[in-house]
Amino acid sequence: MFSTTASASTALQWSQPGRELKFHEILSATQDFDESLVIGQGGFGKVYKGSIFNGSTRVDAAIKRLDSMSDQGKDEFWAEVEMLSNLRHIHLVSLIGYCNHGHEMILVYEYMSNGTLEDHLHKLGTPLSWLQRLNICLGAARGLDYLHTGTGIESGIVHRDVKTSNILLHESWAPKISDLGLSKMAPRQPSSSDVDERIKGTFGYLDPDYYYTGKLTSKSDVYAFGVVLFEVLCRKRAVDESLDWGLAKWAQDSIKEGKLKHIIDFDIRDQISPKCLKEFVRIAQRCLHNDPMLRVTMADVVVKLQVVLTQEEKNQKSLQAAGRTIFRKMLHILPFTTKQVDSAPKSSSGVGNNISAVGNTNDEADNMFLDTREVSEDLGIPEPSLKVFKFADLETATSNFSQDMRLGRGGFGKAFLGWVDENTFFPSKEGVGIAVAVKRRHQVHYQGRGEWLAEVSLLGQAAHPNIITLLGYCSDEHKYLLVYEYIHTRSYDDLLFTNSPEPLSWGTRLSILIGVARGLTYLHSLKDQVVCRGVKSSDILLDQDFNAKLGDFGVARFCPNIGETVVTTAAAGTLGYIDPHYYATGQVSAKTDIYGFGVVLVETLTGLRAWDIKRVDEQQNLVCWTIPIIKRGEIDTIIDPHLKTNYPPKAALESCVALALKCLVYEPKDRPSSEEVLRSLEQIYDVSY
Structure with missing residues (x-):
């Protein structure tokens, strides 16, 4: 429980601050959510001006209703209820109450007549x-x-x-x-x-x-x-x-x-x-x-x-x-100097300009800010070709989401191994039928319908050997699950960064990168171009033959026209992989994915993670640390020692380094396309073998 100070008070005292309101009170206050009463709209949903009873007096209120398409859901709702129900200050907006009725989540604030x-x-x-x-x-x-x-x-x-x-x-x-x-x-x-x-x-x-x-x-x-x-x-x-x-x-x-x-x-x-x-x-x-x-x-x-x-x-x-x-x-x-204020930014990549000021998420958390308005604008209903699973069937298929069946955990939630019939997809016994990976949204995590719907909508339309296959989905009240083909090996980062007795060879690494480039080329060439916004080594899944498959499209975007740049308000990405131009401007294009691919390329060469808190401060961001070294021609000092027994030819290494630098330049227009990346990697492979 939060405590308050004696001096903290609001301009208007509510009779029951933070009280639970009945849904019929909300309907009455908003005249059944009359569109003429809408006074604003944000990532959470629409805000209505309404009148609500404060004791025996009817007062104006701002009523914020969660949009069913919004990614801001249950967790943000309860976070705000808890915070504002217990905090009091004249310069903090007052929460009159809240309503949690079925799928409806509504926050009711004091009305601020002068807006924002x-x-x-x-x-x-x-x-x-x-x-x-x-x-x-x-x-x-x-x-x-x-x-x-x-x-x-x-x-x-x-x-x-x-x-x-x-x-x-x-x-x-x-x-x-x-x-x-x-x-x-x-x-x-x-x-x-x-x-x-x-x-x-x-x-x-x-x-x-x-x-x-x-x-x-x-x-x-x-x-x-x-x-x-x-x-x-x-x-x-x-x-x-x-x-x-x-x-x-x-x-x-x-x-x-x-x-x-x-x-x-x-x-x-x-x-x-x-x-x-x-x-x-x-x-x-x-x-x-x-x-x-x-x-x-x-x-x-x-x-x-x-x-x-x-x-x-x-x-x-x-x-x-x-x-x-x-x-x-x-x-x-006016005499004015700023020498005493060192506001020079750190370089995000050692390439091009530096970042000092940046351009609303998330997330921020696995989804570093999926903008919920983007979801509502871009995505429609789930693909009808996908299997709609019942929650009870997925419980059975995963032995009631047993820890013994757990495959891993990400920002969206936990992933479990499940077994289903190959033809009907009905649950079967362990070892019988085909294996599937079931990703279940964590009940207390902030990521919700928005990310779930993004992945369903995008993967429901994608069909490519280097893109993970989505078999179906489940939406049962607030339970959101995704069911994929099961990849028998592990993710690229697992094999690249662990001390495996048989580290990945140069040829295997190149083959994996070529597969990723093919997947990106496919996504970027679709009529409704798809931008991943999250290319990273942990999202590159590998089958038993080390064929790469791109997975995790929860923060992906549709770009209606190939080559189009879309401006977003909320950022999405992961530390170490985020495109600095996107971070500074909010502009998303296929070239945003190319930057992330460039980071993966540097990881491939060095065998080091894109971002690692265990390294000393100046080395925590891999790109910031290594690009100056690469530009000085000292790549030998940071090359993955596991490659020493299978060292790439000089020409191949130089070409690989040059490609990485091109992918990581600040200006997106100066980066290669996914097709150009693919051609370069195939040429590097030819030089290597």
Whole structure:
């Protein structure tokens, strides 16, 4: 249970905060979910304006209804109910109640008549004054500081999705932090056991250190808040089409180039005093420091913003009395330097540009942010050609999901060996019929219908020897299962990174990579082009003859036109494999898969994992560490020692290294296509043998 502080209170006291509401109350409040009452829509679903009883008084409320197609499901729902039912603060949105009725999951909040900060900055063009913006920033900072230090929880609460669309505005313009569905209690100093290999968050606001290391602390919220500060100052989105690298890096680069006055929102340029501007920008930069340990805390931000606001209020009173504008006379001579703030980013690949500011998941967790809106737009009903399994039959086939039948575990859930009749697919005894792999969604995991439906829809249409075959699926209330052909060997990473008495030979490795390239070429050439978004060695399955099959399409995307780039709001991927251009811009294309393939290629050459917390800090990200070494021509120092007895010919090794470098360049347009990768690998094989 969460404890609250005596000073934490909301503007309106609810008679039964966080109470369970009946479904008929929700229907009455929303007039049976009348579309005319929809006031917003996000990854969770639609939000309706309705009226609900607070004791004997009917009050306005914001009613958020889970979309049946949404990937944000049961776990986010209960996380938010638990958090907001027990936390109280004037700058934290209040939960009136919730409803859990059959498939319906509904959250009911106090109604915030002025919408979101994002609305006013980017959609409505509201003429927000500089003082209004400072007050909003200060209030939001206080709300976050409460989550980090004022809840009574020793480790504090990390919001994990701080952004302007999650800062709601009361009718008095008082800001309130909302949407705690991704929030997490996390130690302030995470150890190797506290690492998320999958990341959650929003493009433009994601902390690069969290991206590189998987270590989540309150300083990740601080980074995102730094982006919010620049968003308020510049009135540009965190990821803007006109800004190649996102707002945070663009703003910091502009400041370094002496262009500070040019990036400030024109509407407020004559309202800001040089001294307050300098301090405000310094706060934002300290929030965005590359090293989390050197970022300010939210408590520091509150104090510093209060000083800026107080000084600005005095300045404006003085200006009004004097009838003059300091900004216009003095900004051009404003002394400003950022040398003391080291915001230079770490390189994501050692190739091309670096990442400092990045572009809303997940996930973040196995699905590093599957954007639920993408699922609803892209995917239809499951393929009718697939077998629809009954849950009871799958229980029987897997001996009631016995631990003895367990094959492994991923972010979606556990996989079990099962036995079914070869013709009818009805359950059979162990060793009788054919073996299948049954992947069952973990009951307490956040990934749900969205990822399940993605895999069913994509694999239901795919037929290729290098793509895993999906036999069928099961959807029984909140139980989501997938049934695949059983691959008798293991995944590529199992064989590549374990100390096997017979390590994979150079020829076998090349054959596996060629199989993967053939699978990608097939997916990328489909009429409705498929982009995996998650090419990695653990998703390359190997049969008994070491033929490669691509598996795990839970975060894949359809691109309706071949060669098309799709912009997403939520990231998806795994530490060490994520395409830095995708991470920075949210742009997904077939070239996103090519970057991941390049990482697998480097793993193949070195025999090392793409990301490993056991290595020293500068070596944890394999690509960041090895690309400079490769460029210096020192590949011999990092080549997999297991290849020493079966060393590839010099020409083959050089070609393989050159291909890896091409796959890992920053600009997607400069990467080879999957067809070009396939041709290159076949030529390398010819040179090798």
